[in-house]
Amino acid sequence: MIGFYGDIVFETSNSRILTFSELQRSTASRWAKHEVIGKKPTSEFIGPDLDTVSFTVNLNGQYGVHPRDEMNRWLIKARSGTAETFVIGNKRIGVDKWVVKSVSQMWGVILNKGEVVTGKVDIELEEYVERL
Template sequence: MIGFYGDIVFETSDSRILTFSELQRSTASRWAKHEVIGKKPTSEFIGPDLDTISFTVNLNGQYGVHPRDEMNRWLIKARNGNAEKLVIGNKILGIDKWVVKSVSQAWGIIMSKGELVTGKVDIELEEYVERL
């Protein structure tokens, strides 16, 4: 097992390959700008902003996955708005949970009767903080 997001397990085995690529994590801070007459504004650090993570899941029916089903699983997660842990290896990424902020599908090879053989899903997660 490579890791998981909620109930979606990233793995490579003899019967199934479901992995991601191009994982990027972004961290930012929040700043307020206070206007001062006749001078440059002053900056005030407010605190950290929410982190984001993006990655691509490549899907290939020849490797034991059903691309259309996997795409739908990500769509459901985006529409439900549930916060879940992202684990890579045996380590949790981030301090808190993550929500699926956006999902973008690219359909590759489509066979007769509409069977999707290959495709990819671009995922964007945003950190979810439960406490105030």
């Protein structure tokens, strides 16, 4: 097992390959700017902002996955708004859970009756803080 997001398991085996690539994590801070007459404004650190993670899931029906079904799983997660744990290896990414902020699908090869053989899904997760 490579890792998981909620119930979606990233893995490579003899019968199934479901992996991601181009993982990027971004973090930022929040600042307030206070105007001062006749001088430059002063900056005040407010606190950290929510982190984001983006990655691409490559799907190929020749490797034991059903691309259209996998794409739909990500759509359902985006529309549900459920916060879930994201793990790579045996380590959580971040201290909080994550929500699916956006999903972008690309259908590659499509056969008769709409069977999607290859495709990819670009995912953006956003940190979800449960406590105040």
